[in-house]
Amino acid sequence: MEKNMAIAFMGAKLTTRSEKYENDNSHTNLAITQCSGETQANLASLGSSFSLNSTTFEVCVLNWFTNLWEIKKNEYWGYVTTGGTEGNLHGILVGREQLPDGILYTSQDSHYSIFKIARMYRMKCMKVSTLTSGEIDCVNLKDLVLTHKDKPAIINLNIGTTMKGAIDDLDLVIQTLEECGFTRDRFYIHCDGALFGMMLPFVKQAPRITFKKPIGSVTVSGHKFLGCPIPCGIAITRLEYINALSKNVEIIASRDATITGLQNEVQKCIMKARYLQNRLRDAQISTMLNKFSDIVIFERPLDDDFIRRWNLACNGNIAHVVVMQHITIEMLDSFGGEFRKKRSFWFEDGQLQPLCIANDIGSRNCVCSMHRSLS
CATH class of the missing domain: 3.40.640.10 (Type I PLP-dependent aspartate aminotransferase-like (Major domain))
Incomplete structure (x- = not known):
């Protein structure tokens, strides 16, 4: 009974976490x-x-x-x-x-x-x-x-x-x-x-x-x-x-294998990454997306609970989201909306200002107060 409860608990936990972001680049929208x-x-x-x-x-x-x-x-x-x-x-x-x-x-x-x-x-x-x-x-x-x-x-x-x-x-x-x-x-x-x-x-x-x-x-x-x-x-x-x-390398002949639909899968990931980048830019959040990439980089959130809840990978002053197949537009909207509300709370009294991350993502992608005034 205890083992079954533990398995059920872990299954529920993994299901909940899969509804957020998986920043180990893994594709979790699977049916095997x-x-x-x-x-x-x-x-x-x-x-x-x-x-x-x-x-x-x-x-x-x-x-x-x-x-x-x-x-x-x-x-x-x-x-x-x-x-x-x-x-x-x-x-x-x-x-x-x-x-x-x-x-x-x-x-x-x-x-x-x-x-x-x-x-x-x-x-x-x-x-x-x-x-x-x-x-x-x-x-x-x-x-x-x-x-x-x-x-x-x-x-x-x-x-x-x-x-x-x-x-x-x-x-x-x-x-x-x-x-x-x-x-x-x-x-x-x-x-x-x-x-x-x-x-x-x-x-x-x-x-x-x-x-x-x-x-x-x-x-x-x-x-x-x-x-x-x-x-x-x-x-x-x-x-x-x-x-x-090595003198003994065996080559085993085999028939061809094919996997279909990959071009469509890749394009969907990249398009959703661009969608997230645009959502963040519209909210005046510093962000960068490299060409041919599905990894969206942005300013590191100030709330550790927010970081943990969305499973964000962080490095210094930046964080990123890897937009894989299982990430939906609804999830991106939910993340972007919550991030925008959190930032409004963090910076509402003016004591804190958004970090300048120009060194990490380039001045043209940074919308801190200094670079926003220059643009």
Whole structure:
């Protein structure tokens, strides 16, 4: 009885929380009853040839992603990971094995796991500054790379940073490395596409992440935009790199797999993010939304209870909302309306003023008293 009550309580709590924001980028609007039979079996891929094995499923998934990232099926190696961090662990490891004395370069807005990985692998790591958008600053990258020109460069590229949803410019990074005199055998680029790596291919005019460019690996999370019920990820790299590490790499042929409707899903998320940004701007709240992003950044609320109730992720003077599929217009209206009322109360006596967050989101996005008077 006690166990059943605990389960019921947790279920009710999760349902209530899902009606607010989920700032871990996860898609929670799911119906997985079609897979209920499969969830009763252990599909762990252990390399066995017995029938109860997920190898075939895994390769179907990988083949679909190779089409997305434009690499031939006989030129890639990959696997389904436990999540984005494991994908980063694998991608950066491959880079280090290709360039053992290489230096890891990553922006200061990178996911914390990148810096942890550098410590785990005992790699020298250079933290590159970012633009206001959160995108890697290629001017600073160039200075750092030239300072250490005698060492190969291993680049971690962010396809959507955690806080601001910034997309590092792959073409500009490649151009910067080439201008510094780095030939393609002296640099390795890993693309951390945890959330946006699954979204950008379905956005018109968005930058392409493709193995037709000189990248070494890509990773993406399966439990974020795709909403897999169990945390997982996809890691893809070039087969030639794996062949250099191991003499016995087995390639399992498989049929194509398709997933439909993703372009529509991505567009809905981006349009709802723009809707929220406009709602906040209309309420004179400082806000920013990067191009091709569904992460809306705004001034940090002053009420910790409000932050907890809406599950807001905060960093310094800013907070953000990740507008995933399960977020409705009604939820955005409710959030925006409550935020506006709270601000009216916080600032009604004039003793407190909205924070200036121009350093975080740029002066054109900041509507503090100083920047509002300049606009």
